[in-house]
Amino acid sequence: MSNRKLKIAIQKSGRLFEDSLRILKDCGISIDNGRDQLKASARNFPLEVMYLRNGDIPQYLNDGVVDLAIIGENLLVEKGRDIEIIERLGFSKCRVSLAAPKGGRIRSLADLNGKKIATSYPNTVKEYLDKNGVDAELHIINGSVEIAPNIGLADGIVDIVSSGSTLFKNNLEEVETILMSEAVLAGSPVMDEELKALTERLKFRIRSVLNARDSRYVLLNAPNDKIQDIIRILPGMRSPTVLPLAEEGWSSLHTVINKEKFWEIIDELKSVGAEGILVCPIEKMVF
Incomplete structure (x- = not known):
């Protein structure tokens, strides 16, 4: 079994530092971190974090000194036009x-x-x-x-x-x-197939975290004769789960909605008879 690790660069200070560590933590990756360290290893994922000066990161990616980086897209436009953006991260806009x-x-x-x-x-x-x-x-x-x-x-x-x-x-x-x-996950153009496979594993986790951040789990009660009206409003992943309640003629609907459209959708749901609307954050969404 290979002992190779992905080397990922993040800013050693500045506006991306905390958010970069947070998304790795949300991906379930435990890092033995210290602010004054040059690098730190993850305990439960083949990953090594390197804390670098922001302006140096594009060159390190190009040279293959690091395999990945969490970096501002603006810096790639300025210094790393040929570097691939693997995933947009949605923070530090x-x-x-x-x-x-x-x-x-x-x-x-x-x-x-x-x-x-x-x-x-x-x-x-x-x-x-x-x-x-x-x-x-x-x-x-x-x-x-x-x-x-x-x-x-x-x-x-x-x-x-x-x-x-x-x-x-x-x-x-x-x-x-x-x-x-915005912040992006960028990849070195000189990664080999083994490192690309590890990158895919990390990208899968990141996407699960980002999907969860952008979504809310919604539970509501509704009279059965209003269910079809409600389903037409709900932009669920596929279709909402509908479960009968103990009270005859009523059901509970469960679905996921985008947080950006949350209030607009809630207002529509109330207007067609939805009651007892419960909204919960989602930790991860795996497809």
């Missing part, structure tokens, strides 16, 4: 946006013709400018990009935006969104 001083002359991308843009994403920005026929000078900054307009270094910036609070604090406003991003 953000956007890469053009921003400029509030009330200033920069109101659109075209207004930056002949102007200066500060950014940590020069490849992404240059491609976007070229595509839109805008000629601007780029200042590459690794750090606090948002201060550049205030100190006269640039007329606008392109940076990651989540809540927008950092822009607000620096008297900046979004002008245009260049790229939407």
Whole structure:
């Protein structure tokens, strides 16, 4: 039996660190973790976690130093265009946006013709400018990009935006969104078949966790003459389970619904006679 392990990279600090460890934990993978460690092994899955500097991860994937990584899609667009996205993870959502001083002359991308843009994403920005026929000078900054307009270094910036609070604090406003991003599971292009098979095992677990996070288990009671109306409303995995209640003429229906449509569906269910609606979180969903 092979003793090989998948090597997965996650940020050693920053916004993806906690969420990356959480999804591995939710997959049932126990990691002997320490924040100051360079790497840690899983006790119950052939996996080794490597804590790396965010900007180095795409190169490590390309070189096969690590087999997988949990990384922001925006960084792959900037530094790892040829790296495969194995699974979108749905957390750490953000956007890469053009921003400029509030009330200033920069109101659109075209207004930056002949102007200066500060950014940590020069490849992404240059491609976007070229595509839109805008000629601007780029200042590459690794750090606090948002201060550049205030100190006269640039007329606008392109940076990651989540809540927008950092822009607000620096008297900046979004002008245009260049790229939407989220955390992804990315794979090295040089994995062999054995490592790909291990990756499939991990991907199966991750998908089960993500499906559960996006869904809710719903139980409700309804008069029998309303069951068909309710079934038409419920977007279940296949069809809801219908069980007779002790009270004659009534049944209990069990199904799964998407959490994003939860309140809309609940309102419809109530309008056609559903009662005693119980909603439960789901730990895992295995197909």
